[in-house]
Amino acid sequence: MKYILMMNSMRAGHGVPQWPQKDLQAHIAFMIGLDEELRQSGELVSAEGLSFPDQAKLVRAGKNGVPITDGVFPESKEFLAGFWIIDVEKPERAYAVAAKVSAAPGLGGAPLNMPIEVRPIMSAPPPEML
């Protein structure tokens, strides 16, 4: 079963976190270590981090399909910061990985406790009979 774990931690208007070097390094090491752990367990499908919200554009089709781009709206509370796609045996395992991501170290090494949205990825239909 494949799941996507979405980390919605960024806020519009906020740029890069201004943490001390030590805390930043701990955070980066945690994220790299997590990816490696999921690769080692044979569960990682993909993991991507996204650029900061000030790089984002909102696109709509104008007349004749010409793209109309706009900046992102400051009222948007949260932005997707990154995601993991994992292939696991049970939903409980996906929740456990999400809890681990959530507790990534932030300022002063304290767990960030970010909300991580976990959703099943649509797949092929299940067998007709058991």
Next chain:
Amino acid sequence: MTKAWDTTSEHLLRELAPQVLGAVARRFRDFVSAEDAVQEAMIAAFTQWPEEGIPDNPRGWLIQVASRRMTDQLRSEIARRQRETAVAGELETAAITVDIETDMDPNDTLILLFMCCHPALTPSSAIALTLRAVGGLTTAEIANAFLVPEATMAQRISRAKQNIKASGVQFQLPTREERAQRLRSVLHVLYLIFNEGYTSSSGTQLQRLELSREGIRLTRSMHVLLPDDPEIAGLLSLMLLTDARRAARTGANEELVPLDKQDRSLWNRGAISEGTDLLTSALSKGAVGPYQLQAAIAAVHDEATRPEDTDWPQILALYELLKRVSPNPMVTLNHAIAAAMVHGPSKGLELIRALDTDSRLSEHYRLHAVRGHLLEMTGDYESAIKHYRIAAGRTTSIPEQNYLMTQAARLAERTTQ
């Protein structure tokens, strides 16, 4: 002299994989390393044979290459550990003089299947290891079939092997006492491999079709080794009878086509008759199990030229047996559909009411999909639409979701007309 590479060569190569692995694993008494060495030999064959032709003795060629890797690896390991040179020398002579090629055991494929489908492994790792060690597929092919990166799949396989090593399983057939339970695990893994390919057989994922073919091939080789086991024959029959309908199962836009709407002229008659023959002979052995019963149900469907010719009383009787032999909520659900076809939809609705309190199924989309279908049969379209939509919201399959949403939309249009 060498033989030119053609379409059957790949098949030959895959058939050889478990034989080669058996011989090498037994010789070096190390399944984990032998499996890696054979994979390397297979990859070497896949690159060299199409260009240079198939060697006279393909099995010997693969054993040679794999053994060389094993010896190289052992030698460097010994050097690293700085053991006495005497051991290294001994090993070298042994590898040259002992003719592994003549060491053939017809049980090797069977031993490997029992090992790779060991109950200590999770289903997904057992599937991956079986496809590589017994099926002779490369890691890249397996990764492709399951839509995960190759490195992830390689890791999954390597962990599976470590688990086997840790559980202390010997390279031998399970004991008589263990056999029945271990056989169940093997059949389950083969069934999962088949289903993985069958259920996702949409045009955009053509390579996944290989998995159902691979499931059939592995089950067939198991049936050849143990022809008297009726459940192995039953599983092979079930696969053939199900796979026979594949071309009719999806429409032009890859939408799911239910059994009663399928173009039956697209069904594969050859597969149906082979499946039916296998089943008939399995049933005559008298030990009826769940795979034979499911195959029997598939056979009844397959023998009806038109949906209205389906022998539903027969299917109902088979589901009643299946409920007794292997009770589970999915069987209850399918039994209810058969009962509705024989005794009318209210009988079906009455039967599925029992599942509302079954925590394994009460929240499952399938219960709602079936209830929607039965309510539609009673003419209660409004409630049917409601249940089709709940089911559509809960399934994790896009083709299934499209199908259920379309069912609801079709009824909604009918009620407003």
